[in-house]
Amino acid sequence: MSRKASWMAVALAATLGACSSVPYAQRMAQRQAAYAAAAGAPVRSFHYFDLYSWEPLGDSQLAVYAQPNRAWLLDVGPCPNLEFANAIGLTSFTGEVSVNFDKVLTGRGFPPCFISRIRPVDVAKLKLEQQAQRKIESEPRQPAADAAQK
Template identity: 45%
Template sequence: MKTFPTLVWLSLVMATASCASTGMSDADELATYRAHAGAPVRSFQFFGQINGWTPLGDSAVAVWTKPSEAWLLELSGRCPGIDFAPAITVTSQLNRVSAKFDKVVPLGSGTMDIPCQISEIRPLDVKAIKQAEKSARDQPAAGSSGT
């Protein structure tokens, strides 16, 4: 893999088991995040480090830059290993992540850590997502009778 000295590689070691905690399927969770995402932006700036991430199937990931600030990163096609990687790396330039330039790399998933290009970045409404996930957790499981 070719390296660029001006890029800053961010190691993210916080894996989030959001699907297990919400009871939503990958498709439902991705649909929830997309429903609560704003218009696409060219890039986002962060200070310090990315605080966490959530895999959303094999072609999208949400990253948190602050507890109340997150971004939906849509990837160019399928990204092998992203949905079960224990960690990811996100490239940036001067703490700015840009669509169509920067990449997400799944780490430690048994794949060859293949970089996946970010095709689109959208800001997320974190409060609305938390509420939707809470509602999904609070709904009784389909088919249960409660008796």
């Protein structure tokens, strides 16, 4: 791919990203609020064997899914590259991720981010919260003839 084509692809992606009706900061705040509402009391550790999925929630928080229905909300200090990483890693000792001991890895050249708090996420409650955020209030349109008379 030529340099010009690369720049055009980046410009197109930026333009499409700007077309969203909800600003990025507002969407991120909604996601953080949904996860915070579904998160339980802090725990010291959780069992981890394989990373099913993950979602960054800013530069100091992320959701980690060990299974499709088992998630954890991790608080980390300001973590460079967390929002932009294509992949992450978690350190663990004998299959257990612990607070103040294990770290989130965001890529080469970036320092590891220590985990300061772990909270289990009630995934069913999270899904209900997300569905509530998706609801829209709508009104039927008036026929054109009715609108013209007013």
